[in-house]
Amino acid sequence: VQVGEFEVLRVVEWAGLYAPVADLFASIPRSAWEARPWLSPDHWDAQTGLYRCAFQTWVVHAGGQTILIDTGEGNDKHRPQVPMFDHLSTSYLDRLEAVVGSVADVDFVVNTHIHHDHVGWNTRLADGAWQPTFPRADYLVPADDLSYFDPDHPERMRVPETEDERLRFDGIHIVYRDSITPIRDRITPWDGSIEPVPGVRLQQYGGHTPGSGIVRIESAGESAVFVGDLLHTPLQVARPDDPVSFDLDPTAASDSRRRLLAQAAEDGSWVFPAHLPGRGGFTVVRDGDHFEIDRWAPFPTE
Numbered sequence: 001v002q003v004g005e006f007e008v009l010r011v012v013e014w015a016g017l018y019a020p021v022a023d024l025f026a027s028i029p030r031s032a033w034e035a036r037p038w039l040s041p042d043h044w045d046a047q048t049g050l051y052r053c054a055f056q057t058w059v060v061h062a063g064g065q066t067i068l069i070d071t072g073e074g075n076d077k078h079r080p081q082v083p084m085f086d087h088l089s090t091s092y093l094d095r096l097e098a099v100v101g102s103v104a105d106v107d108f109v110v111n112t113h114i115h116h117d118h119v120g121w122n123t124r125l126a127d128g129a130w131q132p133t134f135p136r137a138d139y140l141v142p143a144d145d146l147s148y149f150d151p152d153h154p155e156r157m158r159v160p161e162t163e164d165e166r167l168r169f170d171g172i173h174i175v176y177r178d179s180i181t182p183i184r185d186r187i188t189p190w191d192g193s194i195e196p197v198p199g200v201r202l203q204q205y206g207g208h209t210p211g212s213g214i215v216r217i218e219s220a221g222e223s224a225v226f227v228g229d230l231l232h233t234p235l236q237v238a239r240p241d242d243p244v245s246f247d248l249d250p251t252a253a254s255d256s257r258r259r260l261l262a263q264a265a266e267d268g269s270w271v272f273p274a275h276l277p278g279r280g281g282f283t284v285v286r287d288g289d290h291f292e293i294d295r296w297a298p299f300p301t302e
């Protein structure tokens with residue numbers, strides 16, 4: 001997709017059925033999914049009730065710079081908290097290099113937040129150790145997430161409320177040690193708002209995690225916004241107050257979601273969520289107190 005002078009490309013690492021929508025979106029009744037027949041099969045499977053998603057990287061070519069937004073799950077990683085992605089092995093890196101040239105050509109890596117499915121390819125296994133996958137890149141990681149999930153300070157995380165949360169909270173310390181700690185000296189922590197490349201701005205929109213951010217790009221009067229995990233399903237466009245079970249602070253996440261949708265409806269930006277399969281993104285229009293999808297992005301269906 002062309003956004004003014006900038007180019008946006010998509011590299012899918014994995015796409016498939018993940019977990020029951022009833023578990024992930026507890027406040028969304030099944031009838032709301034069924035009321036929008038176009039959601040199946042790309043975004044859920046109406047037969048099994050399973051949520052369908054993609055793990056992917058958004059690549060932005062802007063002003064001669066190559067920027068990656070989120071780095072998926074990664075290969076060879078120990079992930080007891082998500083057994084279906086334990087020691088994953090995909091050809092993602094070959095497909096990424098087909099788009100960006102060499103891994104050495106990547107200038108910036110943005111992790112919208114620190115979760116297993118957004119930082120995985122920060123590192124790769126080489127000679128028995130986790131090495132930076134992108135040897136020249138400046139890694140931009142939210143400062144509040146770097147602090148909150150730091151495995152040397154487990155007391156900073158809130159106490160898990162369920163067994164599932166306990167598994168995930170323990171798991172994130174494993175994620176940190178294999179995908180953050182090995183590149184710590186290459187990370188630029190950020191908060192608030194920064195513009196690493198003219199026309200490419202990172203903005204903190206907390207709630208999903210304490211530091212979670214979005215990336216807004218603007219060129220020649222056109223714009224796009226990469227919203228990370230503030231939107232997990234197109235259904236949250238119409239129902240912005242409904243959280244996903246992974247939102248650490250659901251109220252703050254809903255507020256962030258409403259703010260970014262209002263902005264996108266106002267300026268007509270493309271919206272690219274981290275996990276959207278199907279066409280990958282959309283534009284939105286306001287409809288009273290909620291929003292609806294206007295146009296789908298012209299990416300091939302995944």
Ligand SMILES: [Zn+2]
Pocket residue numbers: 115117118229274275
């Ligand atoms: Zn995610």
